[in-house]
Amino acid sequence: MHTIWKGAISFGLVHIPVKLYAATEEKEIVLHLLHKSCHGTIKNQRYCHSCQSVVEPEDLIKGYPLDTNQFVxxxxxxxxxxxxxxxxxxxxxxxxxxxxxxxxxxxxVYFLGPDTHGANAYYLLLKALEASKKIAIGKMTLRSNTKLCVLKPINGNCIQLATMYYTNEIRPSENVPNLATNISVDPGHLKLALQIVKGLTGTSDLESYTNPEQERLLNAIQSKISGQLIVSNPAQESEVVVDLLDALQESVKLVKGKNNPKQIIRKEKLG
Incomplete structure (x- = not known):
């Protein structure tokens, strides 16, 4: 696993070196934007409409909008x-x-793993959480943002960390349109609904669910590959060939030079 963040848990006066790893990954299939006529890859650029020019990363700053045309x-x-x-x-x-x-x-959600040193303190915290049946609430700075987080033991040997929203980032449910204030349902309808709930309870788990759209897209991709319905970008391919050819030619020159040092000396003397 790739380490996202490296630091320590401050547990009272205990210092626990840890590393942070992503616990989830998006399985979304990425489709690139191509130019229909030549199949060239479309790249996004940071463009300033005021200067009508492309802006380089080092020329960017951040601004808080006061109104349409004013920023801090x-x-x-x-x-x-x-x-x-x-x-x-x-x-x-x-x-x-x-x-x-x-x-x-x-x-x-992330996984927290022990660093090279401090494993004993890591497992002490894990067992303390397990024995107390508690989760730890903390704060950390991740990607320049101070986050609330909760730490929870899982599988008996790992600590799971989940970043949390602050209270002011949660929208109140009262803002949802068309919510009723006084709710009444037909008792007979409710009885039938509860029967359905009971009949479906325990018939599956989260691991049994798959993404049907992803499966259909994968099948469509495989179908096009099988039917040789594949396009290429001649401009991009030629650039790669030229770069590779240049590299091979330079490599051949270096090899010849190493194998025939007398010829190099002779040329230098002639010069």
Whole structure:
């Protein structure tokens, strides 16, 4: 697994070196944008409409909009000073019962693994969470943003970390249109609905579900490959061939030079 973040858990006075790994991955099939006439790859560029020019990454700053044409601007150094200076630490703030944490707050899930040193402290925290049947609530800085997070033991030997939304990032359900204030349903209809719920309970689990759209797209891709319905981009292919050819020719020259040093010396003397 690729390490996303490296730091430590601050557990009271205990310092636990850890590494962060992605626990999930998107299985979305990526389709590239191509030019219909030549099948060239379309690339997105950062374009300034005011200057009518392409902008390089080093010329970018960030701005908070005050109105349509006014901004308060920040460069990278200014933003770095604003961010929490404990960028390599997960500070545990509290412990809570798992059922008291609303899934609405869950943002993204990761795995925390022990670093090369400090494995004993890592497993001590894991077993403490297991024995107390608690989860740890903390904060960390990830990709320049201070995040709330929860730590939970899983599978008996690993700590799962989930980043969380702050309360002001959760939209109130009262804003959902057309919600009724006084709800009444027909008792007979409710009885039938409960029978359906009971009949479907325990018939499947999350591991049994697959993405039907992804499967159809994969089948369509395989069908086109089998039927040789494949296009190419001549311009891109020729660039690769030229680069490879140049590299091979230069390599041949170097090999010849190493194998025939007298010829090189003779040429230098002639010069």
């Amino acid at each position: 601007t920040f460069d990278k150094d200014e933003l770095d000073k604003i961010h929490d200076d404990t960028s390599k630490k997960i500070s545990i703030l509290d412990f809570a019962d798992e059922l008291k944490v609303d899934l609405m707050f869950t943002q993204k």
